[in-house]
Amino acid sequence: xxxxxxxQAAADIxxxxxxxxxxxxxGGALVLGAMLPIRMRAEDATGPKIVGPxxxxxxxxxxxxxxxxxxxxxxxxxxxxxxxxxLATIVAEELDADWAQMRGEFAPANGELYANxxxxxxxxxxxxxxxxxxxxxxxxxxxxRAMLVATAAQRWSVPAAEITVEKGAVRHAKSGKSATFGxxxxxxxxxxxxxxxxxxxxxxxxxxGNAALHRLDHISKTNGTAQFALDVRRPxxxxxxxxxxxxxxxxxxxxxDKAARQVAGVIDVITLPxxxxxxxxxxxxxxxGRQALTVEWDDSKAEKRGTEQMIADYRALADxxxxxxxxxxxxAKALAGAAKVVEAExxxxxxxxxxxxxxxxxxxxxxxxxxxxxxxxxxxxVEQKVAASVLGCKPEQVKINTLWxxxxxxxxxxxxxxxxxxxxxxxxxxPKAPVHLVWTREDDIQGGRYRPxxxxxxxxxxxxSGKIVGWEQRIVGQSFMAGxxxxxxxxxxxxxxxxxxxxxxxxxxxxxxxxxxxLTESPVTTLWWRSVGHTHTAYAKEVMIDQLAKAAGKDPVxxxxxxxxxxxRLLGVLKLAAEKAEWSKPLPQGRFRGVAVHESFGSFVAHIxxxxxxxxxxxxxxxxxxAIDCGRVINPDVVKAQMEGGTGWGIGHAxxxxxxxxxxxxxxxxxxxxxxxxMSDMPVVEVHMVPSTLRPxxxxxxxxxxxxxAVANAYFxxxxxxxxxxxxxxxxxx
Amino acid sequence: xxFLNINGQEREVDVPADMPLLWVLRDELNxxxxxxxxxxxxxxxxxxxxDGTPTRSCVTPVEAAAGTAITTIEGVQGKAAQAVQAAWQKxxxxxxxxxxxxxxxxxxxxxxxxxxxxxxxxDAAMDGxxxxxxxxxxxxxxxxxAAKTMRT
Numbered sequence: 092x093x094x095x096x097x098x099q100a101a102a103d104i105x106x107x108x109x110x111x112x113x114x115x116x117x118g119g120a121l122v123l124g125a126m127l128p129i130r131m132r133a134e135d136a137t138g139p140k141i142v143g144p145x146x147x148x149x150x151x152x153x154x155x156x157x158x159x160x161x162x163x164x165x166x167x168x169x170x171x172x173x174x175x176x177x178l179a180t181i182v183a184e185e186l187d188a189d190w191a192q193m194r195g196e197f198a199p200a201n202g203e204l205y206a207n208x209x210x211x212x213x214x215x216x217x218x219x220x221x222x223x224x225x226x227x228x229x230x231x232x233x234x235x236r237a238m239l240v241a242t243a244a245q246r247w248s249v250p251a252a253e254i255t256v257e258k259g260a261v262r263h264a265k266s267g268k269s270a271t272f273g274x275x276x277x278x279x280x281x282x283x284x285x286x287x288x289x290x291x292x293x294x295x296x297x298x299x300g301n302a303a304l305h306r307l308d309h310i311s312k313t314n315g316t317a318q319f320a321l322d323v324r325r326p327x328x329x330x331x332x333x334x335x336x337x338x339x340x341x342x343x344x345x346x347x348d349k350a351a352r353q354v355a356g357v358i359d360v361i362t363l364p365x366x367x368x369x370x371x372x373x374x375x376x377x378x379x380g381r382q383a384l385t386v387e388w389d390d391s392k393a394e395k396r397g398t399e400q401m402i403a404d405y406r407a408l409a410d411x412x413x414x415x416x417x418x419x420x421x422x423a424k425a426l427a428g429a430a431k432v433v434e435a436e437x438x439x440x441x442x443x444x445x446x447x448x449x450x451x452x453x454x455x456x457x458x459x460x461x462x463x464x465x466x467x468x469x470x471x472x473v474e475q476k477v478a479a480s481v482l483g484c485k486p487e488q489v490k491i492n493t494l495w496x497x498x499x500x501x502x503x504x505x506x507x508x509x510x511x512x513x514x515x516x517x518x519x520x521x522p523k524a525p526v527h528l529v530w531t532r533e534d535d536i537q538g539g540r541y542r543p544x545x546x547x548x549x550x551x552x553x554x555x556s557g558k559i560v561g562w563e564q565r566i567v568g569q570s571f572m573a574g575x576x577x578x579x580x581x582x583x584x585x586x587x588x589x590x591x592x593x594x595x596x597x598x599x600x601x602x603x604x605x606x607x608x609x610l611t612e613s614p615v616t617t618l619w620w621r622s623v624g625h626t627h628t629a630y631a632k633e634v635m636i637d638q639l640a641k642a643a644g645k646d647p648v649x650x651x652x653x654x655x656x657x658x659x660r661l662l663g664v665l666k667l668a669a670e671k672a673e674w675s676k677p678l679p680q681g682r683f684r685g686v687a688v689h690e691s692f693g694s695f696v697a698h699i700x701x702x703x704x705x706x707x708x709x710x711x712x713x714x715x716x717x718a719i720d721c722g723r724v725i726n727p728d729v730v731k732a733q734m735e736g737g738t739g740w741g742i743g744h745a746x747x748x749x750x751x752x753x754x755x756x757x758x759x760x761x762x763x764x765x766x767x768x769x770m771s772d773m774p775v776v777e778v779h780m781v782p783s784t785l786r787p788x789x790x791x792x793x794x795x796x797x798x799x800x801a802v803a804n805a806y807f808x809x810x811x812x813x814x815x816x817x818x819x820x821x822x823x824x825x
Numbered sequence: 826x827x828f829l830n831i832n833g834q835e836r837e838v839d840v841p842a843d844m845p846l847l848w849v850l851r852d853e854l855n856x857x858x859x860x861x862x863x864x865x866x867x868x869x870x871x872x873x874x875x876d877g878t879p880t881r882s883c884v885t886p887v888e889a890a891a892g893t894a895i896t897t898i899e900g901v902q903g904k905a906a907q908a909v910q911a912a913w914q915k916x917x918x919x920x921x922x923x924x925x926x927x928x929x930x931x932x933x934x935x936x937x938x939x940x941x942x943x944x945x946x947x948d949a950a951m952d953g954x955x956x957x958x959x960x961x962x963x964x965x966x967x968x969x970x971a972a973k974t975m976r977t
Binding site for chain 1: 851853925948956957958
């Protein structure tokens with residue numbers, strides 16, 4: 092899985108030494124010794140092992156000050172998934188704080204203190220944040236609580252064991268003494284950090300699992316005060332936009348910038364290896380200036396194929412065996428003896444992430460040869476190194492200020508820190524003022540880093556009793572790991588594990604399985620996209636399963652349940668969704684439903700979609716019932732929101748979205764041609780959670796994979812037409 | 826010089842007449858609550874009120890806004906604004922939050938005019954505001970909650 096592989100890559104990344112370790116509790120600074128993270132596998136979801144350092148580090152994560160606020164230093168980017176709220180909840184619970192006194196702040200870039208234990212560098216992704224922080228934040232909260240109690244015990248000359256803490260109040264019942272955290276904070280910071288802490292008994296949890304807690308950002312994001320990277324205003328800053336090659340892999344041949352320089356507000360035009368930067372006193376002038384540029388591009392190494400040609404090339408490849416990703420039993424033989432065989436070819440288009448806040452970053456060079464960056468930074472550990480390499484400084488001379496990110500869906504984390512590198516490159520070329528690089532929506536839609544175009548071919552068969560006997564699957568598509576520092580850990584013997592995840596690890600009991608993969612190459616840049624390989628593998632698998640259920644004459648839920656007897660958590664969510672959707676009862680006239688169930692990122696999700704069809708047999712998704720098992724639920728409303736959003740994300744793209752190329756140039760330009768899901772497309776989403784005491788796992792991505800196939804299966808149940816080519820609009824189904 | 830009335834205050838700006846109001850607000854006046862999402866009136870992140878009507882500031886030349894009353898997220902007030910913001914907060918609508926200034930501006934105009942909007946009314950009023958996090962279900966619920974507040 093992605094996060095396990097990335098953490099191994101960490102060994103190759105020079106992690107920045109911390110420039111500032113003095114995170115404060117109260118007034119006193121306390122510098123902690125260097126601690127190397129102990130890296131654990133994310134699959135230890137059920138195990139007792141600790142992920143990360145084994146001793147408490149309250150000073151790294153908790154700041155309590157005299158005004159009685161408790162600030163949690165959040166090392167992960169909150170791009171909407173609610174991680175600031177989730178992590179603050181964990182600390183508040185162990186601290187016995189009052190939710191109203193909790194605050195959140197993004198931690199500085201500091202690989203030593205804030206590495207993601209699954210990656211080995213500071214960064215957010217792979218739905219790892221909660222699992223990754225669960226131990227260290229419980230320890231930090233419990234240690235801070237012990238230090239507050241020790242302070243009160245000394246101050247009041249009473250035994251610590253007689254002191255209670257509840258909702259932010261520290262009390263000694265016998266003497267009637269009490270104090271707030273704020274009153275104790277300064278002295279508490281001077282207490283020795285306990286080497287061992289006792290966690291709270293989960294039976295006493297009042298914040299973890301509490302659906303009534305509001306998100307920490309619920310006010311600042313409703314009155315315009317929340318600060319995003321695009322809102323950064325440094326004194327004297329200039330705005331830059333970059334003209335990039337319209338074809339992937341193209342380079343600048345010649346530039347005529349005469350007209351651009353005459354645009355009011357344009358300050359400078361700089362030709363760089365990465366494109367032509369227009370520097371202006373505001374965004375509008377920069378954009379107007381870029382429009383006035385005449386640039387000739389060298390396309391000799393650029394992608395000049397259109398999407399149709401690429402798909403034809405993929406088809407030709409799919410006729411030949413690829414590199415082996417999974418081999419169990421003898422699938423060919425089993426299929427030869429099958430009672431019924433189903434074959435299908437799936438095509439998944441390139442997809443853009445298109446976060447609402449376009450990519451942007453502000454860079455200010457510092458006197459020591461380093462720089463300060465303001466961005467919705469998702470891979471701080473990588474970006475520090477990338478910026479340092481552009482400037483020729485040390486990573487610790489790169490200070491990163493992480494701000495709220497207006498969405499990401501994977502886009503802000505890239506193996507080469509792409510847009511950060513652009514911003515630093517331009518700032519280096521224009522050192523006179525802080526530079527704010529801004530991407531327009533067109534830059535974003537046409538700028539690559541897409542979910543790769545994939546083609547799957549599947550042949551699967553059932554025996555006379557209706558059991559699947561064999562499954563052959565061939566996957567063709569680009570690898571966004573190949574050619575990056577992650578390649579050695581993700582691409583083995585020609586197989587990119589992130590391209591086949593969700594297919595090679597088939598959960599259904601299929602006795603004979605063969606999955607192979609063709610790694611294709613193109614200058615078109617690609618990237619992980621919310622739920623990574625599962626975006627296409629779950630779809631192909633779940634649509635195929637419905638076709639096989641039909642061939643076997645079985646009910647889609649019962650067919651799946653029979654094959655999931657060894658996967659109790661998948662079976663659990665399937666049953667829960669079926670019960671809540673009343674699968675066994677008939678639907679009203681004109682409604683049709685479909686199911687999908689899938690594991691990703693250690694969480695288990697079932698979707699049951701209900702659709703209606705208009706007179707042209709076009710899909711309207713009416714209702715989706717979601718069941719999730721993500722272990723212990725930290726914040727039920729945030730989990731619910733992620734299932735709502737993940738479901739919308741999966742369905743929205745399946746309905747209408749694709750990035751296509753004609754002669755190497757992207758056909759879509761903005762939200763008029765890459766049409767996002769809108770209010771009237773959104774179904775009612777009901778979310779049900781499996782009660783669990785297991786280690787919490789992620790929710791940012793697992794809501795995505797099953798949503799679209801559940802809709803496709805609903806369509807199939809009525810029309811008998813399986814939707815193998817996405818988006819649905821291309822097949823007349825939308 | 827172009828004279829603008831923004832949130833009840835007179836402001837003057839020295840910018841090209843065709844510069845969109847969005848960039849005047851964000852880059853000239855440092856009012857960053859109004860967001861840039863697409864630049865072609867397809868996403869609604871830049872929605873402000875001009876004389877009470879929700880308007881996409883990214884395609885509104887600043888000269889067209891002179892002589893009008895401009896209201897941005899920073900300056901909304903009154904019963905409808907309070908009802909909408911309170912509903913958004915009560916229901917924890919936001920995820921990334923970037924589109925929400927625009928969503929809220931559209932919603933305020935809707936409930937000020939229609940205090941009992943149907944689902945179709947909400948679709949019609951809000952379809953121009955994109956939320957990539959797909960918080961639509963909560964937006965719908967919050968609009969209905971705000972409308973209910975308006976009726977009481």
